[in-house]
Amino acid sequence: MSTARQSLGNGTPNAPIPSVSPSSPANTLATPGLALAALGIIYGDIGTSPLYTIKECFSGKHGMEATPANVTGIMSMVFWSLIFVVSIKYVIFVLRADNRGEGGTFSLLATLRGKMRSSRRRWAILTILTASGASLLYGDGVITPAISVLSAIEGLNMATDAAAPYVVPITCLILITLFSVQRYGTAFIGRLFGPVMIVWFSTIGMLGLRAILRQPDILAALNPLYAYEFFAINHGHGIVALASVVLCITGCEALYADMGHFGPFPIRLTWYGVVLPGLVLNYFGQCALLLHDPGMANVNPFYALAPKALLYPLVGLATISTIIASQAMISGVYSLTQQAIQLGFAPRMRIVHTSEHARGQIYMPTVNWLVMLATLTLVLAFQESSRLAAAYGFAVTGTMTITSLLYFQITRYKWNWPLWQSSLLLAVFLFFDSAFLGANILKVADGGWITICIATIIATGMITWRDGRALLAKHYSLMRMPTEVFLKDLAEYSPQRTTGTAVFMSISPEGIPHTLLHHLKHNEALHERVLLLSVLSAETPTVSLADRVNVEHLGQGFYRITAHYGFMETPNIMDVLDQVDKTGLTIDIYTTSFFLGRETTFATGTAPMAQWRKHLFMFMSRNAWNATSFFGLPPERVVELGNQVEI
Known part of the structure; x- marks a missing residue:
């Protein structure tokens, strides 16, 4: 079979990683390389949070006065947040909830699909939660480049x-x-990620240690009683301060979402061995500086740690590190969108595979320019990183809370934990999540509304697309003719058969698709060989080639082909036909025609959906990327059959 090949990738979010699978036997030898890659790709976001976290706690209209009690109390909260939320919740517990090695909110939903769909109400709630969590991650992906790069460049103000x-x-x-x-892909910059972040964490750790040695009294913050005393002194104002403290744990979701790239062990090794020590030393160092000189609260204590001669090099290093953090989030947004498309939450979009060798090298032009536009708008509208902090905190805490709720479902319905055990763990998680989320709700007017707007728009679009496609699927299921009835009629009436092969793509692997009936009605002829092809999304991130394609001979020259793709893969019909060819069903692409349906929707039907949602779905349908390009079909061999549908 001769085909025009198209590169395929598994859609994993970030730049090049070692080709050894985290679960492979060779992984022991690959651990150092995986750990280095994890350091550069996963920890860019949380690793650059010292640029603004302590600064936000003591500046702005909600900033605390830099008294010894406040400085020690906030440092205690930062330290124990890193321990409980990151080191315990995510690194120890959440990393265990994998879907064949992959993590993330969509991965959680996919692994629950087979166990929860019997309860339609519970499944509907889970899909809404997942869409909300994904939408908040989009907000995070827009805000991270803006606040990170802006914070780094603001260091120039310290010099002049x-x-x-x-x-x-x-x-x-x-x-x-x-x-x-x-x-152009991220292969080149990806090779620099790990080494640069080693320099970054080493530098910020040494700067922090230098300040701690000058003011070791700050080590008293290791005692959590100082956090309790902070609230006892400040009451309601102390709760508002939590909205700034939460900035120290931004990027937690990256630990989970990127688990499939490296495996849990390299992620844990890097966190405990490099990232956590560097962050803790730097945070303690910034607070030690404030204990020594409270006036430094009026500037950025991160840059105040550096000797003046090192200020410009530190700004340069911080800028490179924030670019790495931004790159990781941008690539993550690509992957998130690809998963949304495969799981039916988003319309088709153009996906470009930028590497034939590295996993995860994808580029989505539409997503890229929309995220860029949104990010630049935030920078120009807010002007300062401090004004973006409230929006950032809400995105982080909202996603953390939703992950906790989904994790509870995993423990109950996948691992079959007792209710008391699952509930106890959920209560511990929500104790921190709800405290942080509640504090950020108090700052909605200060910028959190931006995140709410972004997440609401995206979540509405996702749910509307899912519901709209379900209505279309129901419409076509009612029009679909049973296979046995069709083949019986075909044998009785014997329409003219022409040479060649026809491939009719169908949403469902059952019955005869409407496009074939439409074609037969108008042309009164069929090809001598007809393939009914359905591409289905699996509940797993990837599907092995051995399980990719199933071929069923229906008789009278008809074959039903079912192709399965994971939610982190891009379907390619040419590859499917290659697999079909290996089963003995030889297909000549030059005598094969592909028949696709193109529906035109109208909002004049009786479907139980609000009119504005119908119009939104119609708009999304009109602007979806064409199926020919999305599935990698040869354009000159494609025939589209139009159909009007009222919803």
């Missing part, structure tokens, strides 16, 4: 007041450049 007018333009220039080079 003349830099202030150039902070926003320089930030925009860096972001425009970053988004513009996405089309």
Whole structure:
């Protein structure tokens, strides 16, 4: 079979990783390489949080006065947040909830699909929760590049007041450049991720240690009683301070979402061995500086740690590190969108595979430019990283809370834990999640509304697309003719058969698709060989080649082909036909025609959906990427059959 080949990738989010699977026997030897890659790809977001976390706790209209009690109390909260939320909740517990090695909210939903769909109400709630969690991650993906790069460039203000007018333009220039080079893939910059982040964590750790040695009294914050005393002194104002403290744990979801790239062990090794020590030393160092000189609360204590001679190099290193953090989030948004498409939460979009060798090298032009536009808008609208902090915190805490709720479902219905055991763990998780989320709700007016708007728009689109496609599937199921009835009529009436092969794509692997009936009605002829092809999304991230294709001979030259793709894979019909060819059903692409249905929807039907949602679905349908390109079909061999549908 001669076909025009198209590169396939598994859609994993970030830049090149070692080809050894985390679960393979060779993984022991590959652990150092996997750990280095994890350091660069996963920890960029949480690793750059010292740029703004302590600063936000003591600046702005909600900032705390830098008294010894407040400094020690906030440092205690930061330390124990890193321990309980990251080290215990995510690194120890959440990393256990994998779907064949993959993590993330969509992965959780997929693994629950077979166990929960019998309860339609519970399944509907889970899908809404998942869409909400994914939408908040989109908000995180938009805000991370804006706040990270802006925070890094703001370090120039420490060196000279003349830099202030150039902070926003320089930030925009860096972001425009970053988004513009996405089309070339991330292979080159990906090789630099790990080593640069080693330098970053080593540098910030040593700067923090230097300050701790000057003011070791800050080590008293290791005692959690200081966090309790902080709330006892500050009451309601102390709760608001939590909205800034939560910035120290941004990027937790990356630990889970990127688990499939490296496996849990390299992620844990890197966290405990490199990331946690570097972060803890730097946070303690910044608070030690404030104990020594409370006036430093009026500037950025992160940059105040550095000797003046090292300020410019530190700004440069911080800028590179924030670019790495932004790159990881941008690539993660691509992967998230690809998963949404495969699981039926988003319309088809163009996916470009930028590497024939590395997993996860994908680029989505539409997503790229939309995220860039949103990010630049935030930078120009807010101007300062401090004003973006409230929006950032809400995205982080909302996603963390939803992950806890989904994790509870995993423990109950996948692992069959007793209710008391699952509930106890959920209560511990929600104790921290709800405290952080509640504090950020108090700051909705200060910027959290941005995250709510972004998440609401995206979640509405996802749920509307899912419901709209379900209505279309129901419409076509009513029009579909049973296979046995069709073949019986075909044998009785014997329409003209022409040479060649016809491939009719169908949503469902049951019955005869409407496109075939439509074709037969108008042409009164069929090809001598007809393939009924359905591409189905599996509940797993990937599907092995051995399980990819199933071929069933129906008789009279008809074959039903069912192709399965994981939610982190991109379907390619040419590859499917290659697999079919290996089963003995030889297909000549030059004598094969592909028949696709193209529906035109109208909002004049009686479907139980609000009119505005019907119009939104129609808009999304009109702007979805064409099926010919999405499935990798040869355009000159495609025939589209139109159909009007009222919903």
